[in-house]
Amino acid sequence: MKNWLVLGTVAVAALVLGVAVGPSGIGTGEALRALTGRGDPSAVAIVRDLRLPRALLAFLVGGSLAAAGASLQAVVRNPLADPFLLGISGGAGLGAVLAIAFHLGGAWALPASAFIGAVIAVAMVYRLAIVAGSAVDGRILLLAGVVVGAFTASIMGAVLSVSPAPELRNAMLWLMGGFGNASWQSLAVFAAYAVLPLGMLYAASRSLDLLSLGDEPARFLGADTERVRRTLYLVASMLTAAAVAVSGIIGFVGLVVPHAVRMRLGHLHLVLLPAAFLAGGSLLVVADAVARMAFAPVELPVGVVTALVGVPVFTVLVRRWTR
Amino acid sequence: MDSLILAARGLTFRYPGAATNAVEGVDFDLKAGELVAVLGPNGSGKTTLLRLLLGVLTPDRGTVTIQDREASQWDRRSLARLVGVVVQREEPAFPLRAGQAVALGRYPHLSPFASPGPADRRAVDSALARADVAGLVDRWVATLSGGEWQRVRIARALAQEPRALALDEATANLDLRHEMETFELLAELTTREGLGVLLVTHHVNLAARYADRIVVLDRGRVVSSGRPSEALTQQVMERVFQWPVTMTQWAGAPQMVPLKNVERGNR
Numbered sequence: 359m360k361n362w363l364v365l366g367t368v369a370v371a372a373l374v375l376g377v378a379v380g381p382s383g384i385g386t387g388e389a390l391r392a393l394t395g396r397g398d399p400s401a402v403a404i405v406r407d408l409r410l411p412r413a414l415l416a417f418l419v420g421g422s423l424a425a426a427g428a429s430l431q432a433v434v435r436n437p438l439a440d441p442f443l444l445g446i447s448g449g450a451g452l453g454a455v456l457a458i459a460f461h462l463g464g465a466w467a468l469p470a471s472a473f474i475g476a477v478i479a480v481a482m483v484y485r486l487a488i489v490a491g492s493a494v495d496g497r498i499l500l501l502a503g504v505v506v507g508a509f510t511a512s513i514m515g516a517v518l519s520v521s522p523a524p525e526l527r528n529a530m531l532w533l534m535g536g537f538g539n540a541s542w543q544s545l546a547v548f549a550a551y552a553v554l555p556l557g558m559l560y561a562a563s564r565s566l567d568l569l570s571l572g573d574e575p576a577r578f579l580g581a582d583t584e585r586v587r588r589t590l591y592l593v594a595s596m597l598t599a600a601a602v603a604v605s606g607i608i609g610f611v612g613l614v615v616p617h618a619v620r621m622r623l624g625h626l627h628l629v630l631l632p633a634a635f636l637a638g639g640s641l642l643v644v645a646d647a648v649a650r651m652a653f654a655p656v657e658l659p660v661g662v663v664t665a666l667v668g669v670p671v672f673t674v675l676v677r678r679w680t681r
Numbered sequence: 682m683d684s685l686i687l688a689a690r691g692l693t694f695r696y697p698g699a700a701t702n703a704v705e706g707v708d709f710d711l712k713a714g715e716l717v718a719v720l721g722p723n724g725s726g727k728t729t730l731l732r733l734l735l736g737v738l739t740p741d742r743g744t745v746t747i748q749d750r751e752a753s754q755w756d757r758r759s760l761a762r763l764v765g766v767v768v769q770r771e772e773p774a775f776p777l778r779a780g781q782a783v784a785l786g787r788y789p790h791l792s793p794f795a796s797p798g799p800a801d802r803r804a805v806d807s808a809l810a811r812a813d814v815a816g817l818v819d820r821w822v823a824t825l826s827g828g829e830w831q832r833v834r835i836a837r838a839l840a841q842e843p844r845a846l847a848l849d850e851a852t853a854n855l856d857l858r859h860e861m862e863t864f865e866l867l868a869e870l871t872t873r874e875g876l877g878v879l880l881v882t883h884h885v886n887l888a889a890r891y892a893d894r895i896v897v898l899d900r901g902r903v904v905s906s907g908r909p910s911e912a913l914t915q916q917v918m919e920r921v922f923q924w925p926v927t928m929t930q931w932a933g934a935p936q937m938v939p940l941k942n943v944e945r946g947n948r
Contacts, residue, residue: 567785579789580762
């Protein structure tokens with residue numbers, strides 16, 4: 359109970375911070391007043407139409423990445439698994455870079471092609487794992503993910519190296535992740551999309567507990583392992599793909615957050631998944647606030663911030679894990 | 682209720698790409714209240730037989746019936762309420778406390794979100810006590826000895842409140858006391874609680890003393906079966922294990938003594 363109180367408080371505090379800070383010189387108190395519709399109309403517009411949907415989107419995306427990461431770790435039975443190691447980000451990145459290189463117009467062309475790229479990459483990883491012998495062997499899935507990631511990275515490099523400078527800059531910014539384009543619309547689309555996968559992951563919590571034991575024991579404790587593994591792998595991958603599509607490539611949330619939560623709250627998924635969701639959401643809202651403020655008015659890509667935080671944290675976690 | 686829990690007829694199975702059948706023409710029965718031991722050298726098909734009987738593998742020929750229903754008709758959850766299984770090797774991917782591991786035995790009885798109720802807690806407590814692991818509940822399973830981990834997994838299988846237990850070399854890592862206690866526990870579960878117990882083991886002499894029936898496998902075939910005194914003859918043991926032995930008796934059960942090379946001449 360105490361843990362939930364802490365996580366809930368942290369989440370609310372992170373969201374308040376996300377709304378309160380920004381480069382436009384609106385003070386914290388003014389921002390919170392503007393939230394209720396009082397005060398300067400331009401401040402109200404900035405807070406309600408820019409900062410609030412942005413903070414909420416960052417929260418949802420961070421939570422989804424963390425929940426997807428925690429589930430994938432159980433599905434592939436590897437504590438170092440992460441949505442990005444499984445090749446999903448590579449596919450999404452390639453899709454986005456192609457959209458930028460070919461000047462596909464419209465606000466939705468880039469996320470849509472990133473999403474399609476991610477889905478194709480997921481399918482390739484799964485197919486490759488089957489060809490390699492087993493899509494139920496986590497190590498093979500991870501290897502397939504790394505191979506597909508390397509493949510998409512090389513195509514991306516080729517496309518980028520022949521692109522003119524403005525496209526190159528756009529693509530690089532997108533690849534590093536950010537919420538600069540957040541709006542109520544993108545929030546609504548992502549939320550509508552994420553509800554079902556998140557619900558499916560949570561409903562499968564007990565199956566994930568069993569899968570962590572290994573296939574044979576899991577089966578004898580009542581899990582339909584092959585079906586559960588296939589479904590959850592696809593659901594977690596699609597969730598990651600959607601996150602990548604709205605906010606670019608944001609690494610380490612899906613890896614570091616579940617690890618930190620595991621150390622504090624254990625490995626049973628009925629607790630782990632919602633806790634990782636709250637912690638991942640909070641982390642990404644704070645990271646986004648840092649990204650906006652560190653060199654204001656210039657924005658850092660939020661993926662840079664999560665990597666700068668994630669790498670040292672991950673090093674500490676791995677040392678404890680393998681001690 | 683029919684006392685026959687498992688019945689297999691004419692089971693034949695070959696792993697994809699293998700040159701020979703792993704299991705060939707095997708008949709097998711397990712009734713409530715009996716302890717059946719499956720013996721045989723390494724690679725004789727014991728584990729494959731277990732997987733076929735539990736519906737993990739589908740036989741190329743033959744049938745497996747679990748309580749009057751074709752094995753393939755069982756969903757894993759219902760089957761987990763009927764049969765508890767302790768497999769040979771198991772390594773959790775994430776740290777787990779022994780108590781949590783045993784509580785997983787209630788999952789076949791729990792709906793996706795329901796918290797464990799008093800009946801679940803009673804089942805877990807009783808399983809912990811019967812497997813003598815109540816003192817280990819707060820230990821991380823990675824810090825348990827091989828024998829302790831085996832007994833924790835037996836406790837988890839008991840927490841499933843099954844009608845039958847299947848154990849694949851479950852006493853392999855146990856020291857003498859815990860090995861004897863495990864055999865005593867299994868015997869008690871069969872006689873007092875009427876469980877059917879299927880035990881795959883290398884311990885010929887303990888199997889001979891505790892099992893009601895013995896099935897000896899060699900290269901996938903049943904070469905001998907029946908009560909220990911019928912199934913375990915010198916001729917069968919020497920052929921199956923390819924080593925000279927002599928047979929003696931202890932309290933009415935056959936006991937096998939493998940011979941040293943220097944003892945071979947004066948048999």
